[in-house]
Amino acid sequence: MAPDPWFSTYDSTCQIAQEIAEKIQQQNQYERNGENTIKLTVTIRTLLQNLKDKIALLKDLLLRAVSTRQITQLEGDRRQNLLDELVTRERLLVASFKNEGAEPDLIRSSLMTGGAKRGVPNPWLFEEPEETRGLGFDEIRQQQQKIIQEQDAGLDALSSIISRQKQMGKEIGNELDEQNEIIDDLANLVENTDGRLRTETRRVNMVDRKSTSCEKSHDLPVWSFLQKQHETEMIHRGS
Template identity: 60%
Template sequence: MAPDPWLSMYESTCHTAQEVAEKIQERNRCQRNGESATKLNVSIRSLLQNLKEKTERLKDLLLHSVSTRQITQLEGDRRQNLVDDLLTRHRHLQASFKNEGTEPDVIRSSLMAGGVRQGVVNPWLVEEPEETRGLGFHEIQQQQQRIIEEIIDDITNLVENTDNKLRNQTKRVMTVDRKSSSCATECQSPQSAETKDKKLWGKRPPARIEVPEYHHNKSKGKVTG
């Protein structure tokens, strides 16, 4: 995969900023030793102008990349921070160059920052995860969309499973409640003897059996019916 032109220019600009800091440090040392620093001053002016032009170019390229969506907004913000840092370093180096004979902290900071950046070809790839490394803006968008869809599917399945469990539990509760109500009604409502007889003998009660009465006739000593 071809290197990102913006990142390559950024690395070149960082090296230019470090070179300016080293030249200013060398110029200050020559002045303290009473040596001529004319050539160094000319070189520093040229490098400062080069640093300014490169930084402005980085800013323009970044604006174009963000406006055309060649990079993500997050990456655009991070690159903007790098550009702001370069602009700040340029101002400090410019002030240090005009303030001859001094060696402020910004020179040492620039030298240290340059030393840290040496050997780092692409600072974005160092922090970028394997899943998105080398992908373009649209590819990253598609990957994010797939991840979102997978999350939505998982949530949908979870909701459906929960709904099924709730429906089953509700059915069980309603069944138990129905049986409980039926039992309570039967236990609390006393049945009449007639109702019990109907259950025993059917809908109609059993026929009554007529027993004949016998009368005793004392006068004749006979029993008559």
């Protein structure tokens, strides 16, 4: 796996900050001994500018990684905390170099060895979690990369679940469409059958009316014949 450019830049930035602290301590020793510090001063100024540029690059890389979702929000917050600590160190180094806000010995002690015991915060001795305490930069980076991989695996599993649910939703939708088509076909069949039934009913009624008319027309001659026959019999009986 290719190294993360953010952590590579972070490691080199921390090394520059450490080098600046050592140079400031050396400069203070030269001043106490009355030695020339011009060369050291130029070196420290160059290193401070380099540190500033590196921090700006880290900010840009972090913003780009978060905005393009190359890292999770949790990892982005973790890297932002590391970056904030670097910014704090830079400010203390600049203050120490300019001898602002504290005596040189006190600032040097804070930067290099146990200044926190004398009431001055030590930027190099920030509280670490148990998981990273005593680990080097490479080991911390590997541990963070492992965490990122685990988070990515969790996101992949979640994405797989969502994909399956989406597929199930599509299949349910297709089945509902098929059932709706069947219902529409049944409705059309019932409507057509009902229309045919109405047509056949009208035909039956028409045939029935015609049959009734024919029966009545055939019954009239028979009745006249019987009436005439009865009148003839009555005449014969009278004579």
